[in-house]
Amino acid sequence: MIYLKTDEEIELLRLSNTLVAKTLAEVAKNIKPGVTTLKLDKIAEKYIRDEGGIPGFLNYQGYPNTLCTSVNEQVVHGIPGKYELRDGDIISVDCGVLLNGFYGDSAYTFKVGDVKPEIIDLLNATKHSLYLGIDKAIAGNRLGDIGFAIQEYTESKGYSVVREMVGHGIGKELHEAPEVPNYGRAGNGIQLKEGMVIAIEPMINLGKRNIVQESDGWTIRTSDKMVSAHFEHTIVIRKSKAEILSSFDFVEEVLSLQSEK
Ligand code: MF3
Ligand code: CO
Secondary structure, rough: OOOOOHHHHHHHHHHHHHHHHHHHHHHHHOOOOOOOOEEEEEEEHHHHHHHOOEEEEOOOHOOOEEEEEEEEEEEOOOOOOOOOOOOOOEEEEEEEEOOOEEEEEEEEEEEOOOOHHHHHHHHHHHHHHHHHHOOOOEEOEEHHHHHHHHHHHHOOOOOOOOOOOOOEOOOOOOOOOEEOOOOOOOOOOOOEEEEOOOEEOEEEOOOOOEEOOOOOOOOOOOOOOOOOOEOOOEEEOOOOEEEEOOHHHHHHHHHHHHHOO
């Protein structure tokens, strides 16, 4: 069952996703060599609660934390812990909140200090692929158009697309129908309708597409241990252009101030 959201519901979803965007910016301020992923998690949890929200991932199917922090070869669902970030790492920070009964969900992959050019290229391409997917997320198009756009672009760069993990509908539940794969065929799948709210979240690998789950029962990493990037926006399908309910503006404002230093 795919729920079409009313304009009132979409305004609430915008508030939830804005809180996620601002939380990611608070995390961004603290990403540097030596910081533990658990410290980032605690910063996010406090910020969300201070703003009146509830961490959206905490206790979800038993998930133990506020953030998913996935470093280097970790793809998604990395559990925050005592690992200290190192110069040259990349870290996907995925954040969800529940506010006024609606979920927000967004993710950004950050550089830690100086990162190899080939990895920076992967980050840029993964983020770009997310926007190419969003460009296809308009009423009348098909679900497969989104995945096709992401797959075609990233594979043309020599990267690979994770298949087992996908984007999703979002609303009163964190994960609603439909599943939103990051691969597919143009013209295939359900037809997109105005008012559908979905999270699009390409997970793109520098090496092979295969993944394995770590023994912690959550962390997904690449089989070949090459790095993986992940960016996620929550969007609403509209007639001529999707509306992005989450935002990277707050994060990128923080990053641009950091690069001036
Ligand atoms: N944003 C991710 C997703 O959409 C992470 C949620 S899984 C959780 O699937 F268990 F950590 F909540
Ligand atoms: Co998601």
